[in-house]
Amino acid sequence: MNPSFISNCSSSSDEDGENSHMIYIYNQYMQDMQRRIDNNNMLTQFPRDHQIPQIYRGSVPGHIFINRDREGAHARLYNDDFVDNPLYNETMFCRRFRMSRPLFLRIVDAVKEHDDCFMQRSDGTRRLGLSSLQKVVVVDYDLWIWHAYFGLPGSNNDINVLDSSHLSYNLTQGIAPPAHYVIPSKEYNIGYYPAD
Structure with missing residues (x-):
C-alpha cells in the first residue's frame, strides 16, 4: 500500500482501504487460479479431441503369433547331429x-x-x-x-567374370551397342572397354 495514502486517511478509512486491497489481491489470486485450471483442462482435453494414436510397445494387437518351436528345433538338431x-x-x-x-x-x-x-x-x-x-x-x-x-571366394578372377558376362559374350559374337567415335584420326564403330 502507498504510505502517503495511509497517512492521509482516517482509521476507519484505513480499514476500508486495507479490506478493499485484500479483496483485490484475493480476486487476482482467484483469476490466476481459474486461468491455471482452464489451461490444465485444455491440455488434458487436447489428446481426446485430436485422437492421438496409441503407441504400442512389443507385439501389435491383432497380429497373429506363430509358434516356430525354436526349442524343439534346437533339440532335434542337437539330437540328430551332436549327441554322443x-x-x-x-x-x-x-x-x-x-x-x-x-x-x-x-x-x-x-x-x-x-x-x-x-x-x-x-x-x-x-x-x-x-x-x-x-x-x-x-x-x-x-x-x-x-x-x-x-x-x-577368390574364384571370380577376370577370366571367370568375363566368361559369365552377357556383354563379353555378345562382344565375342560381334554384337555390340552402337558407338561412334574418333581417336587421332581413326574411326571406331564399336565400344571401347578398357581393362586393368
Missing part, C-alpha cells in the same frame, strides 16, 4: 555340412566368442531365441547357397 550317439553318422554329417563335426563345433565356439549376435538370448516375452547352433547352421546353409551361385 547321433542319428546321423560322421559321413552323413560331412555330406550335410561339408565339414567334420569337430570342425563345425570349433567354428560355433569361435563365432560365439567373436560376435555376441550368435549367443542365444531371450526375447521380450522371455522366450529363448535361436541357439548358437541354429544360427551357425543357417549361416552355413546361406553361405553354401551363395557359393553355389557365385562360386567360392
Whole structure:
C-alpha cells in the first residue's frame, strides 16, 4: 500500500482501504487460479479431441503369433547331429555340412566368442531365441547357397567374370551397342572397354 495514502486517511478509512486491497489481491489470486485450471483442462482435453494414436510397445494387437518351436528345433538338431550317439553318422554329417563335426563345433565356439549376435538370448516375452547352433547352421546353409551361385571366394578372377558376362559374350559374337567415335584420326564403330 502507498504510505502517503495511509497517512492521509482516517482509521476507519484505513480499514476500508486495507479490506478493499485484500479483496483485490484475493480476486487476482482467484483469476490466476481459474486461468491455471482452464489451461490444465485444455491440455488434458487436447489428446481426446485430436485422437492421438496409441503407441504400442512389443507385439501389435491383432497380429497373429506363430509358434516356430525354436526349442524343439534346437533339440532335434542337437539330437540328430551332436549327441554322443547321433542319428546321423560322421559321413552323413560331412555330406550335410561339408565339414567334420569337430570342425563345425570349433567354428560355433569361435563365432560365439567373436560376435555376441550368435549367443542365444531371450526375447521380450522371455522366450529363448535361436541357439548358437541354429544360427551357425543357417549361416552355413546361406553361405553354401551363395557359393553355389557365385562360386567360392577368390574364384571370380577376370577370366571367370568375363566368361559369365552377357556383354563379353555378345562382344565375342560381334554384337555390340552402337558407338561412334574418333581417336587421332581413326574411326571406331564399336565400344571401347578398357581393362586393368
